Amino acid sequence: MIYRMNHTPSYSLPEFDQALIWSVLFLLGIGLVMVYSASAAIAEAQFGSDQSAHYLVRHVIYLLLGIVFGAAAFQVPVHIWQKYAIFLLLAGIILLVLVLLPGVGREVNGSQRWISLYVVNLQPSEMMKLFMIIYASDYVVRKAADLNCFYKGFLPLFALIVVMGFLLLQQPDFGAAAVITVLTIGILFLGGVSIKIFAGLLSLSAVAMFVLIYVANYRLERIIGFMDPWADPLGKGYQLSHALIAFGRGEWFGVGLGGSVEKLFYLPEAHTDFLLAVLAEELGFVGVAVVIVLFAILVTRAFAIGRQSARLECHFAALVAQGIGLWIGMQAIINMGVNMGVLPTKGLTLPLMSFGGSSITAVCFALAILMRIDWENRQRLRGVQRDDAWHSA
Structure with missing residues (x-):
């Protein structure tokens, strides 16, 4: 069913959202x-x-x-973005692999997150955030009938999050991994996944983040420094x-x-x-x-x-x-x-x-x-x- 904006005549609609642009x-x-x-x-x-x-x-x-x-x-x-969502995702994963290869990825301050294009540096994790939004949105629309099924709806996307998280943590880029995980969970929630699966995914993500922080000394030191910087x-x-x-x-x-x-x-x-x-x-x-x-x-x-x-x-x-x-x-x-x-x-x-x-x-x-x-x-x-x-x- 299409909702109609009866209070606004067609000729008065501006071409773009002015508040967004400004x-x-x-x-x-x-x-x-x-x-x-x-x-x-x-x-x-x-x-x-x-x-x-x-x-x-x-x-x-x-x-x-x-x-x-x-x-x-x-x-x-x-x-068109929906049609080629899977190809964007694959391109993003390939870039995440390439950045880890010696001679391809560029290391700065102990992190190998950039691919040098001579004139500019490309950080694949930034584009991966957008590609994941597009793919997860397409996935939720395609799997709408199976979203509440753990094996058909939830598990494939969860496996993808694990793969991308692993690649990002090799750089290491914990921040991008956390953002992409939360974005995917958010899109699943907006798409109508059951509260039970949503709560379970949040719990798993929280536990995973706690473990990743605990096992890496530099992450743990950041938490300690945050608690009392003085x-x-x-x-x-x-x-x-x-x-x-x-x-x-x-x-x-x-x-x-x-x-x-x-x-x-x-x-x-x-x-x-x-x-x-x-x-x-x-x-x-x-x-x-x-x-x-x-x-x-x-x-x-x-x-x-x-x-x-x-x-x-x-x-x-x-x-x-x-x-x-x-x-x-x-x-x-x-x-x-x-x-x-x-x-x-x-x-x-x-x-x-x-x-x-x-x-x-x-x-x-x-x-x-x-x-x-x-x-x-x-x-x-x-x-x-x-x-x-x-x-x-």
Whole structure:
């Protein structure tokens, strides 16, 4: 059954969701300003006094790549993404294997997560998040009748999560493995899996994460450092203690754009994982609140687009839209929680804002698909309203 929006004439429907577009543009704009502010001193120290914009230029290049790929993705009808979901998944798994091969994968800070393409570096785990959203959405639609059956509906997808988790942990990339697992569970829940299976999957995931943290010393040390960063402020708690100092210095309105002290070689990863801490120091509580509101608008609109797709009986599109909203919202919450000391330190960037080529490119690509879903919804609504008007006449 198609739900009809009788209160809105077809000719008054805008082509795109204005709130979604403006929230994305504002987040990208704030991100550009803060990446330059947070990285200028580091760039000068690494590349020379005339290279303060080094990271900003690279950030802009990756953003332009994301816009170009996003523009191409927008031209692809949603049903095509569903048709080739399995091939996207296979391509993602192949990339996860390739990144582990000596001579192919590039190691940085003890992690082998990147494939060098000479001009840019590709981080397969970022694209894998989107590919998994698309595949899991298609899987739930295809297996709707079997979702409540453990062997037919749940077990194949669970086996896939285990395989991808294993590949990601070899890099190691615990954060991406956790995000992909939660995304898959979330899409299963949105698709109508039984509460019993959903609760069992959550329990298994929690136990698995506990074991993975316990058996790896460096993960356990992060948890210990998170519990009391001031117990070892020059060791395990170094990043978090300096992030909290940045938040404390910012107070209500911040010390002013460019005035951060913590970004001057005190706070590691200031332009990537801890960009929000620099923003909090320079723009204060008000600046952080604006960022949170913008992310809330973006995620709310993604779920609204998904609900509209469900009303129009486009169930694959509905799950993809809400999966993208879940991805961006969850990763933003995790990054903010890490910066504020609410969650243990984890290498996840702030979507649309942090410096990180593959991350911003993948998110722009995903948002283009979300906008395509919204655009197709609006075309269908226009058709329905046009038919209603014709029958009324």
